[in-house]
Amino acid sequence: MNSESLKTQFKQQAQGALSLNIAYIGVTGGLFTTLHRLGAASAPALAQAAGLDAGYVVRWCDAAYAFAYLEADGDTFSLAPAGEAMRPDAPDSLMPMAVQAVLSAHMAERAAGLLQSGERPGERVLAERATLLPWFGPMLEAGFGSLFEKTICPAGPACAEVDARGWLVLDLGCGNGWYLRVLARRFTQLRGLGLDGFDENVTQARERARSEGFTERLNFEQGDIHDFTLKAPVDLIAMNRALHHVWEHDRTGIFTWLHDNLNPGGYAVIWEPAWPAERSALRDPARRALSFQNLSEYIQGNHLLQPEEIVAAFAEQGMHTQVYRFVGDNEAVIVARR
Numbered sequence: 001m002n003s004e005s006l007k008t009q010f011k012q013q014a015q016g017a018l019s020l021n022i023a024y025i026g027v028t029g030g031l032f033t034t035l036h037r038l039g040a041a042s043a044p045a046l047a048q049a050a051g052l053d054a055g056y057v058v059r060w061c062d063a064a065y066a067f068a069y070l071e072a073d074g075d076t077f078s079l080a081p082a083g084e085a086m087r088p089d090a091p092d093s094l095m096p097m098a099v100q101a102v103l104s105a106h107m108a109e110r111a112a113g114l115l116q117s118g119e120r121p122g123e124r125v126l127a128e129r130a131t132l133l134p135w136f137g138p139m140l141e142a143g144f145g146s147l148f149e150k151t152i153c154p155a156g157p158a159c160a161e162v163d164a165r166g167w168l169v170l171d172l173g174c175g176n177g178w179y180l181r182v183l184a185r186r187f188t189q190l191r192g193l194g195l196d197g198f199d200e201n202v203t204q205a206r207e208r209a210r211s212e213g214f215t216e217r218l219n220f221e222q223g224d225i226h227d228f229t230l231k232a233p234v235d236l237i238a239m240n241r242a243l244h245h246v247w248e249h250d251r252t253g254i255f256t257w258l259h260d261n262l263n264p265g266g267y268a269v270i271w272e273p274a275w276p277a278e279r280s281a282l283r284d285p286a287r288r289a290l291s292f293q294n295l296s297e298y299i300q301g302n303h304l305l306q307p308e309e310i311v312a313a314f315a316e317q318g319m320h321t322q323v324y325r326f327v328g329d330n331e332a333v334i335v336a337r338r
């Protein structure tokens, strides 16, 4: 590729990043949602309806118009199709892309600053940007909820069995609790307990469970997986994108805990992004982002796992596993039975 075409390629990529940055402001400020509700509005009227500063909103409207999120008729703006698609409650919303883009920029800046010292600050880096943490759970819910509901859940035997017996499901590292809500909608006998380290996530999880009428069946607690004690063993323990967060700290301790806190016949269901065995697989455009995720996981004290490592860790506990792969091998669900 010659230098002119490289320049063109990078200009396009830079515009893509700018576009997602502008979308992020619209998502987190509620501007797409408010304009959808209003139908059409001037920038000052939009600012007032959203409870935001008119000076910023005027500039945002120009930028969102430039990047085709908004249409303009004189000084009146309305949502273009891309703006509609960025609304967090739009079907198949593009919101996760905007949140992920700014989260990645934050992580890139942190990695750049940590290169020399080698410090790994841990989970708290997620909370360093006030506007990011509240969107972390919704980003994951919008990114993975429907994949779970439509593809992953129907493929595994564990959930239906748990429901038939009215068992309790424990979700370790539950984020905003979307996984238990999906299960509670599908399986009417199922009860759930979610644990997460961030207050923000637990507050959202409780609020969303309440608004869907699941207060009686779903509970959420703030706490550390490493210090968590159950009153009695449970029948299904799920960890979605959470195992790699605790693996480096105490792998053996976690797997012993999973074994000891399951009733005989109970299931551990672990969903993880699958780190490929060969580096060359990272060049696949569908897998590239994993390499950046692994770098930002490093900041948090984590690394992404190969499914085989998880299978081996369960085998050490005498637990048999079955591995299910989804999205062209990028997502792995490991089901282990005690």
Ligand SMILES: C[S@@+](CC[C@H](N)C(=O)[O-])C[C@H]1O[C@@H](n2cnc3c(N)ncnc32)[C@H](O)[C@@H]1O
Binding pocket: 123, 137, 140, 141, 172, 173, 174, 175, 176, 178, 179, 195, 196, 197, 198, 201, 223, 224, 225, 226, 239, 240, 241, 242, 245, 246
């Ligand atoms: C990538 S998120 C996944 C969240 C959720 N399971 C989902 O699929 O949307 C990992 C979650 O694990 C939680 N977590 C990480 N380490 C933890 C720990 N030691 N104790 C409790 N929660 C933890 C984080 O707060 C975060 O919400």
